């Protein structure tokens with residue numbers, strides 16, 4: 493079942509996803525939501541597509557861009573940080589572009605940031621020259637530095653970057669951050685975003701010219717549909733008309749809302765009930781912000797299907 497020479501395989505699409513890590517589950521969930529189902533190989537490294545001719549290869553995330561470049565896989569789901577790092581690395585040695593981001597997937601969000609000693613006040617142009625910066629993303633960091641003409645030493649490390657300053661291997665770090673807790677626990681403060689990252693669908697720099705083009709098109713359309721509705725919620729609340737502009741500012745991701753006057757207030761001044769389809773994640777924090785801004789009786793309803 494598992495063919496080894498993918499380069500000769502032209503009738504099925506093969507997607508690389510992370511075997512075990514932050515991106516594994518959400519990648520599988522997204523593909524499943526797009527209607528894909530599989531038969532797993534015994535070693536769980538290869539999933540044979542049943543509902544569509546789309547197979548999965550489960551690998552280390554760092555291998556994904558290379559697998560696309562080599563034609564072993566057609567597409568991959570990988571962090572933008574990994575994809576861009578390897579693109580810049582290829583570029584720096586004059587290799588032609590072999591992969592690019594096809595879609596942002598909306599999960600695995602994080603930021604590549606500097607982590608500096610807590611007592612520093614950030615002044616990169618004057619502070620960084622001659623400093624040693626530990627990172628697992630040397631090409632991304634080198635580009636950031638050279639864009640600003642800052643001569644600093646890039647110390648490449650494959651893991652545990654955050655402890656480098658304590659061990660005296662570096663003066664500061666440039667590392668992935670989500671909550672920032674790891675940096676803070678190591679006496680560093682996160683500052684300056686070098687890259688905003690999330691999982692992306694990566695594909696070859698050029699599209700496909702055989703039957704895989706049609707399969708990839710179908711898959712992309714389904715993924716777009718799933719992503720559009722994934723975080724969408726119907727938000728309902730009441731408020732006085734006077735505070736509506738302020739409330740709408742808190743809802744930049746909302747479609748134009750339906751606004752209904754509540755009984756006895758048809759003079760354009762009283763209270764309204766409002767419903768709006770929101771595409772961003774409706775967190776408790778956002779609901780609390782809306783409440784503070786004057787929304788009452790807030791309700792968040794799931795959206796099952798949408799046909800525009």
Ligand code: PRT
Pocket residue numbers: 510511512513514515551552553554570571572573574600601602667668669670671672673674675689690691
């Ligand atoms: O084995 P394999 O090589 O496949 O896995 P991996 O260990 O390289 O990858 P994994 O699963 O750790 O991360 C995969 C991808 O998830 C990364 O390339 C990013 O695109 C994305 N991602 C999202 C993150 C984080 N969030 C994140 N927080 N990757 C790493 N981290 C690290 C961070 O650097 C810190 O050390 O997690 C730690 C906790 O972060 P804080 O800021 O919340 O403390």
Ligand code: ZN
Pocket residue numbers: 552553554
């Ligand atoms: Zn990795």
